[in-house]
Amino acid sequence: MADITFDRVRISYAGKDEPFVAVDGFEAHVRDGEFVTIVGASGCGKSSVLLAADGLLRPSAGQIRIGGQVVAKPGPDRGVVFQDASLLPWRTILANVAFGLEMQGVGKAARLERARHFIELVGLAGREQAHPHQLSGGMRQRVGIARALATDPEVLLMDEPFGALDAQTRELMATELLRIWDLDRKTVLFVTHGIDEAVFLADRVLVMGGSPSRVAEVMEIDLPRPRDAAVRASEAFGKYRAHLAGLLFGADAAAPVTP
Numbered sequence: 001m002a003d004i005t006f007d008r009v010r011i012s013y014a015g016k017d018e019p020f021v022a023v024d025g026f027e028a029h030v031r032d033g034e035f036v037t038i039v040g041a042s043g044c045g046k047s048s049v050l051l052a053a054d055g056l057l058r059p060s061a062g063q064i065r066i067g068g069q070v071v072a073k074p075g076p077d078r079g080v081v082f083q084d085a086s087l088l089p090w091r092t093i094l095a096n097v098a099f100g101l102e103m104q105g106v107g108k109a110a111r112l113e114r115a116r117h118f119i120e121l122v123g124l125a126g127r128e129q130a131h132p133h134q135l136s137g138g139m140r141q142r143v144g145i146a147r148a149l150a151t152d153p154e155v156l157l158m159d160e161p162f163g164a165l166d167a168q169t170r171e172l173m174a175t176e177l178l179r180i181w182d183l184d185r186k187t188v189l190f191v192t193h194g195i196d197e198a199v200f201l202a203d204r205v206l207v208m209g210g211s212p213s214r215v216a217e218v219m220e221i222d223l224p225r226p227r228d229a230a231v232r233a234s235e236a237f238g239k240y241r242a243h244l245a246g247l248l249f250g251a252d253a254a255a256p257v258t259p
Contacts, residue, residue: 002067002077002154002187004030004053009062010212011048019060022048024212026062033185035178037198039248040208046191049208050159053189054078066155076104079148083160085140087132093119093143094128100151111150118146121180138169145177156181158190162197171232174200178227195248199240200227207247217247 011023023045030036038046051057053064055073064071066078079100087096094115101111119128122142132140141161148156162170174197181188192198198205202221209216221240223231231237 003032003034004028004155004187004189005063005065006049006053007063007065009049009052009059009064011045011052011057012060021060021212023208023214024061025214026208028206028215028218030187030189032187034203035181035188035190035201036204036206037190037192037202038206038208039192039195039198039244040213041248042193044208044213046208047159050080050157050189050191053155054080054157076151077154079151079153079156081141081144081148081156081158081161083163085132085144087140087143087147089132092129092131093124093135096132096143097146097150100147104151114150115146118150119143121149121183122146123176136169137165138173141165141173142176145180149180153186155187155189158188160191160193163193170194170197175228177201178225182226195241195244196232199223199237199244200232205244207244209247219244 006026006028009023009026010021012019012021026049038049040046048057052059053066053071055071055075055078088099091099094112097119098111098115101114106114116128119125122145124139124142124146127135127139132143135143144161162173165173178201190201199221204221205219206215207217207219208214219240223234223236223240
């Protein structure tokens with residue numbers, strides 16, 4: 001089981017006089033194989049929660065468990081994709097995707113074969129020998145996703161991976177991500193500022209609010225899968241979007257959703 005449990009998590013940072021508490025009392029449960037998005041105002045601690053789930057940031061109180069095991073440090077059961085793909089510029093795309101496998105001690109032939117598989121999966125077959133500077137922003141993010149998937153993690157943690165892309169590319173990448181995710185339904189926790197993106201991708205949306213921040217509301221998204229342009233254009237999608245906008249911006253739209 002690759003579920004994620006946040007148990008009264010507090011995240012604080014050292015301050016001049018006293019610690020600054022960014023997140024306190026954060027509680028959530030991401031079920032095995034579920035796609036959950038996190039939204040909230042800038043600076044509310046979304047990325048901090050994700051970093052804590054990866055083990056890169058230690059909570060000052062509470063626990064995070066993956067598959068029942070307390071997260072204490074980064075591990076091979078987690079793959080992470082950031083807004084900046086952070087590819088190694090001197091390596092080819094093939095070598096970048098194979099990098100995590102190389103760090104795990106996988107033999108050269110096996111890791112290159114697996115890297116080629118995931119490069120094809122994200123739609124970049126034929127670009128294996130290119131270097132990052134030769135790719136568009138969307139292509140570089142595809143490489144980042146392929147690199148994260150190549151090590152076969154149980155959980156995929158994504159911190160605004162499409163945030164730097166233009167609107168059209170962002171929509172295309174969201175659809176592509178769901179196509180890839182649908183192949184084996186890994187557990188995904190996805191941080192975003194985008195209201196449409198949060199609704200389109202998710203089984204559930206965790207809405208963060210308050211100061212210190214915590215989960216203010218959990219939105220169940222009952223939209224059909226696979227999702228496409230027709231889902232985006234549906235009345236139900238519009239209702240979810242309006243409700244989420246109301247929660248984030250205080251509009252009258254924050255009424256119970258009845259799709």
